[in-house]
Amino acid sequence: MQVIDPSIALEGTTPIEEERVRPVTRRTGADRAFRLTTFGAGTLTLVLMGVIGLFLLVRSWSAISAAGLSFFTTSAWQPDGGAFGIAAVLLGTFLIAFVALGFAVPLAAGGALFITDYAPSKIKTPLVWLVDLLAAVPSLIYGLWGRAYLQPKIIPISEWISTHLGFIPFLKAKPGAGFAASTFIAGVVVALMVLPICTAVMREVFSQAPAGEKEGALALGGTRWGVVRDVVLPFGRGGMVGASMLGLGRALGETIAVTLIISPTFDITRLTHPLETGGNSIASLIALRFSESSSFGISALMAAGLALFVITLLVNAVASLVVSRSRSGASTEI
Amino acid sequence: MTTIEHEVLDLNNPAPELPPSSSLTARGVSAWFGDHKVLERVNLDMPAGEVTALIGPSGCGKSTFLRILNRMHELVPSATLSGTIALDGDDIYRGDIPVTEMRRRIGMVFQKPNPFPAMTVSENVIAGLKLSGVKATKSDRRDLVESCLQRAGLWNEVKNRLGAAGGALSGGQQQRLCIARALAVKPSVLLMDEPCSALDPTSTRRIEETIAEIAHEVTIVIVTHNMQQAHRVSNTAAFFLAGEGEPGHIVESGDTETLFTNPADPRTLDYVNGRFG
Amino acid sequence: MPNLTTPDIATTNIEMTAVPDLIETEQRIGLRSIDPTAVFAVVGAAFGAMAFVWLLFTQFTAAGTNIGMFVVWYLVFITMIWVIGREQYDPVRARDLVARVVFWSAGLIIVVPMIAIATYTIAKGVTALTPNFFFQDQSRVGPLSPARVGGASQAIVGTLEQVAIAAIISVPLGILVAIYLNEVGGRLARVVRTIVDAMSAIPSIVAGLFIFASFILAFGGQLSGFAAGLALAVLMLPTVTRTTEVVLRLVPGGLREAGLALGATEWSTTRHVVLPTARSGIVTAVILGVARVIGETAPLLLTTLGAVSMNWSPFEGKQSALPLYVYRLFQLPQEVAIQRAWTGALVLLILVFVLFVTARIIGGRGPGHISRFRRARLAREGLA
Ligand SMILES: Nc1ncnc2c1ncn2[C@@H]1O[C@H](COP(=O)(O)OP(=O)(O)O)[C@@H](O)[C@H]1O
Ligand SMILES: [Mg+2]
Numbered sequence: 001m002q003v004i005d006p007s008i009a010l011e012g013t014t015p016i017e018e019e020r021v022r023p024v025t026r027r028t029g030a031d032r033a034f035r036l037t038t039f040g041a042g043t044l045t046l047v048l049m050g051v052i053g054l055f056l057l058v059r060s061w062s063a064i065s066a067a068g069l070s071f072f073t074t075s076a077w078q079p080d081g082g083a084f085g086i087a088a089v090l091l092g093t094f095l096i097a098f099v100a101l102g103f104a105v106p107l108a109a110g111g112a113l114f115i116t117d118y119a120p121s122k123i124k125t126p127l128v129w130l131v132d133l134l135a136a137v138p139s140l141i142y143g144l145w146g147r148a149y150l151q152p153k154i155i156p157i158s159e160w161i162s163t164h165l166g167f168i169p170f171l172k173a174k175p176g177a178g179f180a181a182s183t184f185i186a187g188v189v190v191a192l193m194v195l196p197i198c199t200a201v202m203r204e205v206f207s208q209a210p211a212g213e214k215e216g217a218l219a220l221g222g223t224r225w226g227v228v229r230d231v232v233l234p235f236g237r238g239g240m241v242g243a244s245m246l247g248l249g250r251a252l253g254e255t256i257a258v259t260l261i262i263s264p265t266f267d268i269t270r271l272t273h274p275l276e277t278g279g280n281s282i283a284s285l286i287a288l289r290f291s292e293s294s295s296f297g298i299s300a301l302m303a304a305g306l307a308l309f310v311i312t313l314l315v316n317a318v319a320s321l322v323v324s325r326s327r328s329g330a331s332t333e334i
Numbered sequence: 335m336t337t338i339e340h341e342v343l344d345l346n347n348p349a350p351e352l353p354p355s356s357s358l359t360a361r362g363v364s365a366w367f368g369d370h371k372v373l374e375r376v377n378l379d380m381p382a383g384e385v386t387a388l389i390g391p392s393g394c395g396k397s398t399f400l401r402i403l404n405r406m407h408e409l410v411p412s413a414t415l416s417g418t419i420a421l422d423g424d425d426i427y428r429g430d431i432p433v434t435e436m437r438r439r440i441g442m443v444f445q446k447p448n449p450f451p452a453m454t455v456s457e458n459v460i461a462g463l464k465l466s467g468v469k470a471t472k473s474d475r476r477d478l479v480e481s482c483l484q485r486a487g488l489w490n491e492v493k494n495r496l497g498a499a500g501g502a503l504s505g506g507q508q509q510r511l512c513i514a515r516a517l518a519v520k521p522s523v524l525l526m527d528e529p530c531s532a533l534d535p536t537s538t539r540r541i542e543e544t545i546a547e548i549a550h551e552v553t554i555v556i557v558t559h560n561m562q563q564a565h566r567v568s569n570t571a572a573f574f575l576a577g578e579g580e581p582g583h584i585v586e587s588g589d590t591e592t593l594f595t596n597p598a599d600p601r602t603l604d605y606v607n608g609r610f611g
Numbered sequence: 612m613p614n615l616t617t618p619d620i621a622t623t624n625i626e627m628t629a630v631p632d633l634i635e636t637e638q639r640i641g642l643r644s645i646d647p648t649a650v651f652a653v654v655g656a657a658f659g660a661m662a663f664v665w666l667l668f669t670q671f672t673a674a675g676t677n678i679g680m681f682v683v684w685y686l687v688f689i690t691m692i693w694v695i696g697r698e699q700y701d702p703v704r705a706r707d708l709v710a711r712v713v714f715w716s717a718g719l720i721i722v723v724p725m726i727a728i729a730t731y732t733i734a735k736g737v738t739a740l741t742p743n744f745f746f747q748d749q750s751r752v753g754p755l756s757p758a759r760v761g762g763a764s765q766a767i768v769g770t771l772e773q774v775a776i777a778a779i780i781s782v783p784l785g786i787l788v789a790i791y792l793n794e795v796g797g798r799l800a801r802v803v804r805t806i807v808d809a810m811s812a813i814p815s816i817v818a819g820l821f822i823f824a825s826f827i828l829a830f831g832g833q834l835s836g837f838a839a840g841l842a843l844a845v846l847m848l849p850t851v852t853r854t855t856e857v858v859l860r861l862v863p864g865g866l867r868e869a870g871l872a873l874g875a876t877e878w879s880t881t882r883h884v885v886l887p888t889a890r891s892g893i894v895t896a897v898i899l900g901v902a903r904v905i906g907e908t909a910p911l912l913l914t915t916l917g918a919v920s921m922n923w924s925p926f927e928g929k930q931s932a933l934p935l936y937v938y939r940l941f942q943l944p945q946e947v948a949i950q951r952a953w954t955g956a957l958v959l960l961i962l963v964f965v966l967f968v969t970a971r972i973i974g975g976r977g978p979g980h981i982s983r984f985r986r987a988r989l990a991r992e993g994l995a
Pocket of ligand 1 (some may be wrong): 367391392393394395396397398399410492
């Protein structure tokens with residue numbers, strides 16, 4: 001029987017020095033090509049992203065250098081006749097997005113909690129499907145439906161709010177201004193569009209709330225609402241913020257639904273009264289003006305597009321950061 | 335698609351220059367994950383055509399050692415090692431044989447049965463051919479499927495279900511399918527890492543019978559937590575142990591019967607009698 | 612109506628009987644039984660709120676709107692549930708009851724838009740949905756032709772070609788990137804993943820601007836279906852990549868190890884083990900990518916403008932597309948044009964729905980799904 005003392009290796013090799021190596025995996029030619037190809041594909045996406053920014057910057061340069069800082073302070077858009085800037089459209093973009101989030105975030109949170117914690121198991125899967133399907137419905141169809149069906153239904157509400165809640169200054173519509181084609185209506189339609197994506201992300205987050213803690217709270221005699229309030233919501237807070245930011249990114253960049261609904265205005269006072277007719281957004285500015293623009297006008301639109309590109313990237317980056325920092329985010333995909 | 339010419343898989347020419355099974359020798363093998371040393375200078379002879387059992391408590395480095403034997407260790411990015419592993423006298427880490435060729439010669443069966451779920455039973459058996467781009471005629475493939483399933487003791491159970499998905503078999507059948515799959519590339523050594531730990535006693539018995547049947551044609555190294563199993567199936571055994579916060583090492587190795595009945599080290603006696611670990 | 616209460620086993624009086632003959636008559640305790648008090652609270656509150664709304668809108672204020680009335684009704688309804696709950700139980704359970712009703716309402720509200728959009732689009736679009744919608748273009752259509760004359764064949768062909776171009780570019784690229792992220796990895800992988808995430812946030816109009824700035828202005832390409840396809844590819848790439856990456860991550864690591872342990876190369880393991888195991892998920896990723904871009908309108912406005920007559924070639928001249936067709940006709944003053952637009956929208960909606968359901972059916976298949984075609988081939992070889 002052979003008893004081996006680990007400190008004494010066989011064949012008289014000195015036990016002190018060990019030659020520690022990382023084995024060299026010699027790859028076959030096919031594997032080197034495989035690694036190189038996929039690496040190339042990965043790099044290509046990086047390059048593509050850079051190239052998008054670069055091309056927009058190059059093409060917008062003539063407009064940016066002509067306008068200078070006034071590009072951010074001017075609200076009119078007359079690239080060929082003098083002043084142009086994104087002050088009004090940027091404001092309009094954010095207003096529509098905020099109206100949208102104001103409706104979409106609470107609804108999405110409620111819907112997501114319904115799916116994870118309240119719905120009978122039989123209707124859970126169909127609901128998840130439905131939410132995903134809603135996310136796949138083209139924005140064009142939301143726009144059509146919003147203008148033809150929803151708008152006439154919302155106008156009386158706008159009227160009602162303006163009359164009864166008009167003591168809040170920005171809710172008061174100017175007499176005779178009209179309520180159609182407003183920031184508010186566009187916001188409601190965009191809310192319905194971002195609702196599914198927000199719901200889907202929040203559902204994902206809530207569904208990962210620790211089952212042990214939930215059962216623990218129930219075992220202590222807590223009600224279902226108690227569980228949601230004390231376990232699920234605190235757990236999902238970061239994910240909810242992330243989902244809202246994601247929705248914000250979508251809402252800021254939405255083009256066709258907004259274009260179909262608003263009647264464009266560059267007047268800041270009208271923009272700041274969201275119930276009144278008239279709204280605007282960067283994306284719909286581009287969509288509406290593109291085909292009738294001179295080459296300088298196109299350069300100006302490129303500059304507006306660049307601004308939108310940068311803003312959505314920033315919003316998305318913050319969203320990813322918030323989600324990944326939160327407790328629920330570690331394993332969540334957004 | 336890669337086509338690697340090597341004689342081992344040439345079905346028409348069953349590699350007469352290679353012995354039916356090979357010996358493996360480990361000398362001074364240490365292993366690290368990052369800076370965490372998990373194996374300390376392991377020396378072990380795994381003789382050709384015999385079954386070597388590796389026993390020892392969990393976490394003492396048996397799987398790591400086994401994965402070093404067919405160069406799976408290096409798949410972990412932080413993994414390093416030292417020492418030599420010789421297959422019939424040739425160091426598998428320093429020779430000029432590519433790692434894919436090495437792994438083909440030293441097959442492996444894992445703890446959890448893992449047939450390829452997208453392949454049928456028969457496709458699973460000949461997966462090794464497909465994966466290394468080896469062409470074979472229809473009848474050769476059919477013969478290979480039958481002979482490997484026969485040797486793995488599975489043929490009678492699945493001969494009417496060759497077109498079923500690999501995942502549709504029971505756990506024990508899946509594990510024997512994995513053995514058949516490993517045998518189909520004609521390895522000279524077969525490594526088995528706790529092949530029965532996920533199986534019920536009946537399936538375990540079938541696997542043990544399979545091991546006994548193929549032992550004369552292929553060298554087997556098996557990790558097991560089942561002392562009776564180690565005793566039943568192996569000729570040689572090695573007892574691994576890791577102290578608190580220390581890397582694992584071999585306490586004692588040698589003839590199975592001696593190790594189980596009359597070990598030199600008291601810790602071995604305690605372990606094989608279930609007094610710790 | 613949902614069961615509105617938590618099961619209250621403590622109050623259930625269980626009679627202990629040890630008589631074996633009585634076993635057949637054992638009664639199961641209804642764990643999800645409906646608490647009559649809660650039902651009473653909800654139903655009562657609903658009617659009470661209705662009465663309140665009727666009073667408010669008919670007696671005190673002159674005008675009312677449907678939605679406005681509904682909003683007021685709902686607020687009163689919730690308040691009344693809370694009040695009744697407090698009376699019948701205690702504040703804690705009252706809040707729980709309110710929360711239940713609120714969350715059920717949120718669940719309902721999520722369902723409503725889909726039903727509303729689908730029924731409205733079907734109602735508006737079905738009148739002009741005739742065979743010639745698929746086989747004729749708009750070249751013979753005058754401003755006064757009825758809606759059933761002419762069709763959108765040029766738009767359907769354009770959309771199919773443009774989406775195909777987008778898929779041909781972004782599907783292989785997206786799958787390769789996903790393989791890079793999940794199978795190969797490396798220091799750059801995290802950066803690539805972040806960038807792909809960021810890419811999915813690019814507004815579609817910006818994708819159109821980019822293709823206009825690069826393909827058309829810088830490289831002298833023309834406004835065409837191909838340019839549109841390029842823009843759609845930019846939008847499709849992140850969807851395909853991210854979905855594929857998720858399904859690749861679901862492939863157990865043990866299968867890769869099993870492949871490598873058989874002596875396979877990494878490429879061969881990916882090709883023959885990983886990808887086939889994830890096949891249904893990858894198909895789903897592709898279909899979802901297509902569904903994502905098939906209705907995109909904004910980028911097309913900048914890349915292929917649209918056309919009234921058939922243009923088979925995506926490489927030369929402007930091409931129509933279904934979303935463009937809908938968008939343009941919807942803004943015309945004529946009633947028939949708007950009717951045609953709705954028909955186009957209906958066809959788009961159906962396409963998205965069919966794609967989506969197909970994706971789910973295929974995605975629901977496990978890796979062990981062996982097609983009839985493959986089974987037949989294996990049988991021919993004597994392997995099945
Ligand atoms: N991939 C890995 N990365 C880091 N440490 C590992 C890895 N695999 C195993 N280890 C460590 O190596 C030691 C030996 O593990 P293992 O070889 O699996 O033991 P055994 O198979 O005997 O139970 C353990 O302490 C384990 O934590
Ligand atoms: Mg182990």
